[in-house]
Each structure stands twice: as C-alpha cells, then as structure tokens.
Amino acid sequence: MGSVVCTLVAFAAVVLTTAQAQVNFTQAWSDVPFQTFPGGEYKSSSAMTFPGSTSMSAALFKLVAGGVRDAHWHNVDEWAYVINGTCRATVLEQGKLRGVDTWDYFEGDIWFFPANTAHTVVALADGCYFLTGYNNASFTEERDAFGLSDWLALTPQRIMAQALGLNTSAVPANLSSRTSHDGFLTRLAAPPANSLDAYRASTLLQPPQQAAQVHRFPLAHGNAPEVNNGGGYINLADSSTFPAATTMMGALVKFEAGGLRQLHWHTTLSEWQFIINGTFEGAVFTRAGVAQDFTLGPGDAGFAPRGSAHWLRNTGDTDAYMILMFDGGVFTNEDVGGLIGVLPASIVASSLNVTQGFVASINPRLESMVPMASGNLKQA
Numbered sequence: 001m002g003s004v005v006c007t008l009v010a011f012a013a014v015v016l017t018t019a020q021a022q023v024n025f026t027q028a029w030s031d032v033p034f035q036t037f038p039g040g041e042y043k044s045s046s047a048m049t050f051p052g053s054t055s056m057s058a059a060l061f062k063l064v065a066g067g068v069r070d071a072h073w074h075n076v077d078e079w080a081y082v083i084n085g086t087c088r089a090t091v092l093e094q095g096k097l098r099g100v101d102t103w104d105y106f107e108g109d110i111w112f113f114p115a116n117t118a119h120t121v122v123a124l125a126d127g128c129y130f131l132t133g134y135n136n137a138s139f140t141e142e143r144d145a146f147g148l149s150d151w152l153a154l155t156p157q158r159i160m161a162q163a164l165g166l167n168t169s170a171v172p173a174n175l176s177s178r179t180s181h182d183g184f185l186t187r188l189a190a191p192p193a194n195s196l197d198a199y200r201a202s203t204l205l206q207p208p209q210q211a212a213q214v215h216r217f218p219l220a221h222g223n224a225p226e227v228n229n230g231g232g233y234i235n236l237a238d239s240s241t242f243p244a245a246t247t248m249m250g251a252l253v254k255f256e257a258g259g260l261r262q263l264h265w266h267t268t269l270s271e272w273q274f275i276i277n278g279t280f281e282g283a284v285f286t287r288a289g290v291a292q293d294f295t296l297g298p299g300d301a302g303f304a305p306r307g308s309a310h311w312l313r314n315t316g317d318t319d320a321y322m323i324l325m326f327d328g329g330v331f332t333n334e335d336v337g338g339l340i341g342v343l344p345a346s347i348v349a350s351s352l353n354v355t356q357g358f359v360a361s362i363n364p365r366l367e368s369m370v371p372m373a374s375g376n377l378k379q380a
C-alpha cells in the first residue's frame with residue numbers, strides 16, 4: 001500500500017514538472033514582420049524564434065518581379081514549395097561538368113536542393129512567393145548561408161584579381177563594399193523574359209551543359225499520389241516519386257470546411273506545418289499527460305516532433321490549405337484507426353474503460369482526411 005502511494009506521488013510530481021516545462025509547438029509567424037530588400041521580402045523561423053521546432057527551420061520569400069536571391073549554398077538541405085508566382089531557379093550540380101539545372105517553378109511546384117549545392121532564384125514578371133524548409137533547427141539563410149557576393153567581398157582584392165584573371169586595379173571597389181545584407185535579395189532592372197533557352201545561354205561559359213530536371217517536381221498538378229477520403233486531400237511527394245529529395249519531403253494538404261486530418265503520428269519524421277490560408281485547430285500529444293491544443297491562422301507555423309501524435313481540423317467554412325514539410329525522405333504514417341482496428345476488442349475495451357459493444361461501433365477505416373459529417377462513429 002505504501003509503495004502504491006509513493007508511486008502515485010512520484011507520478012504526480014512528474015506530471016507537474018512536465019506541465020511547467022511545456023514547450024510551445026506553434027509560432028504566431030504571421031505576426032513576425034518581413035525584412036524588406038530591393039528584391040523583395042523575407043522572414044525566417046528557427047529555434048531562436050520558434051524553440052518548439054527542434055529539428056527544422058523555415059523561411060518565407062516574397063520576391064518582386066526581377067527579384068534575385070543571391071547565388072548561395074548552405075550546409076543543410078532545402079525543400080521548398082512555390083505558393084504563387086513563378087521562380088526561375090538554377091542549381092549547380094557537382095559531378096556534372098559545369099552542369100546547370102535551370103527551370104521555372106510554378107505555383108504548386110517543389111524543389112529540393114541538397115546541402116552545399118549552390119543555387120539562385122529569380123522571380124519572373126508575376127513575382128514569386130515561396131516557403132523553404134531546412135533540416136536543421138537553428139539554420140537561417142541570413143546568418144548561415146554562404147553567398148557569392150558576400151564571399152567575394154570578404155576576399156582580398158589582389159586574390160580576387162588573381163582568381164578572376166583581372167588586374168588588381170581593375171577590380172571595382174563595389175565588390176569589396178558589398179555586405180551580406182546588400183547582396184541578399186537584389187533586383188534586376190527588368191524581370192527575365194519567358195524564354196528559358198535565352199536565359200540559359202546568357203552565361204560566361206558557353207554553352208552551359210543542361211542537366212536533367214532532377215531538383216524540380218510539380219507536386220500540386222496531379223503528378224503526386226493524392227489521398228482523398230472526403231474532407232480534403234493530401235498531395236505528397238517523397239523520394240519514391242521525387243528521387244532527388246532523399247532527406248526531406250513535403251505535402252500540400254487541402255481541408256474542406258470542417259475537414260479533419262486524422263489522428264496520427266510518424267514513426268521516422270518530424271512535421272513542420274505552414275498555413276497558406278484558412279483557420280485551424282489542432283493538438284500535439286507530446287508526453288505522458290501532456291497534449292497541447294492550438295489554433296493556427298494564415299501565415300502561422302506548427303511543429304509535431306517525431307513520434308508525437310497530432311491532428312488538425314479546418315475550423316472555417318471554406319476550403320483551407322496547409323504545407324507540410326518533413327525531415328526525412330521516406331513517408332511514414334500510423335493512424336488511430338489502424339491501431340485500434342488491429343487490436344482485439346477486449347484489449348481496446350480494457351485500455352479505454354469502455355464496453356466491447358462501444359468498441360464495435362468505432363469505424364477504423366476513416367483514413368487520412370475525415371469529412372466533418374462522418375464523425376468518428378459508423379453511421380447507424
């Protein structure tokens with residue numbers, strides 16, 4: 001009896017401690033102002049501003065027409081989703097002789113740039129609005145990326161002259177005075193014309209060897225598996241459909257009014273959520289006795305650490321859209337119906353303190369998206 005009391009006291013103490021140490025798995029990112037540059041607007045989300053996101057970080061870019069993200073690379077992988085407008089991106093692939101991979105990325109397209117492959121993005125005449133995700137919690141582009149203009153500005157002029165085949169006196173002071181901030185998002189006098197061929201040809205090395213279109217994947221145009229159980233859909237691409245993306249993946253999720261993303265968890269992945277539009281409620285179950293309920297609006301972010309059970313529901317009366325980013329290349333998913341459905345009814349009844357008659361009324365077949373009307377019970 002004494003030991004039972006002791007155990008109960010210890011258990012209560014653990015619950016109290018965890019409640020005090022609760023981590024916040026959402027960020028009111030929509031409240032964070034953009035930084036403004038000549039080429040457009042930018043903001044980041046990392047462990048500094050969103051401590052609950054323990055394995056990923058993100059950024060939002062709104063490039064104006066002709067806005068250029070300086071050629072750069074970084075020691076983390078990058079997955080991105082184009083929300084609207086058109087981005088023309090070039091990535092330099094090691095291992096192909098001066099190979100370049102330049103494509104236009106339209107709304108609904110995704111890219112994956114592996115760590116330390118240099119890339120640059122320019123917005124065409126309609127501008128470009130995109131979300132990027134990185135598989136490191138503390139990474140930010142403004143602090144941790146290696147940019148071309150920043151690199152050369154930090155290089156002594158005589159070394160630059162020797163490296164570029166110029167006379168030292170011919171190296172303009174402009175190069176050395178550039179800061180990482182100056183070069184971050186610049187703007188062309190006019191956005192590039194639509195012709196990709198002309199753009200690809202306007203380089204110093206002729207002709208550029210064109211690589212295969214390995215880093216682009218048109219996600220949201222019927223090219224990826226779409227799970228649709230009513231209530232919306234999940235349009236996702238992992239490395240089985242987009243082979244370049246070996247270490248990150250993502251999805252566009254549509255929620256109809258009242259639609260629920262089924263209670264589920266990922267065995268191998270953490271999930272970073274970005275609300276494009278609409279309003280959501282949700283929860284993350286993170287440890288014994290602790291589940292965090294939350295609401296998210298347009299531009300807000302959420303995170304579900306690997307293994308944590310979670311759900312999301314559209315609380316509005318129109319369709320709502322969300323981008324999900326994951327820190328692994330192979331999708332894994334377990335949901336509540338699959339778990340309850342494979343356990344003997346007697347075990348479920350004992351676990352939940354309910355009758356086997358009640359267990360028999362549960363519909364285990366409601367999968368990824370559950371429409372508002374169906375609820376969790378079978379229709380009578």
Ligand SMILES: *[C@@H]1O[C@H](CO)[C@@H](O)[C@H](O)[C@H]1NC(C)=O
Binds near residue numbers: 025028292
């Ligand atoms: C988490 O952060 C959001 C946005 O700042 C805030 O509205 C919410 O109350 C916080 N939740 C918890 C559990 O601290």
Ligand SMILES: *[C@@H]1O[C@H](CO)[C@@H](O)[C@H](O)[C@H]1NC(C)=O
Binds near residue numbers: 084086126127128
């Ligand atoms: C994309 O959509 C956002 C949000 O609605 C809007 O602010 C922005 O101007 C749009 N950008 C482009 C390039 O269409």
Ligand SMILES: *[C@@H]1O[C@H](CO)[C@@H](O)[C@H](O)[C@H]1NC(C)=O
Binds near residue numbers: 136137138139144
């Ligand atoms: C993430 O990036 C930070 C800052 O560059 C680095 O210190 C850390 O080791 C990285 N973490 C992982 C898991 O790679």
Ligand SMILES: *[C@@H]1O[C@H](CO)[C@@H](O)[C@H](O)[C@H]1NC(C)=O
Binds near residue numbers: 165166167170
């Ligand atoms: C460097 O300057 C010398 C003398 O002024 C000139 O002959 C030479 O062509 C210049 N080299 C380059 C690469 O401009």
Ligand SMILES: *[C@@H]1O[C@H](CO)[C@@H](O)[C@H](O)[C@H]1NC(C)=O
Binds near residue numbers: 172174
């Ligand atoms: C240096 O920058 C200024 C301002 O953009 C420009 O007018 C000038 O032509 C540049 N100089 C060189 C040598 O490129």
Ligand SMILES: *[C@@H]1O[C@H](CO)[C@@H](O)[C@H](O)[C@H]1NC(C)=O
Binds near residue numbers: 083276320321
């Ligand atoms: C919400 O976002 C989706 C996906 O980007 C877009 O197709 C839709 O038009 C947007 N809805 C509204 C009302 O802006």
Ligand SMILES: *[C@@H]1O[C@H](CO)[C@@H](O)[C@H](O)[C@H]1NC(C)=O
Binds near residue numbers: 353
């Ligand atoms: C089971 O449910 C009943 C009815 O709500 C309640 O009185 C009882 O305390 C519960 N038993 C346990 C062990 O939770």
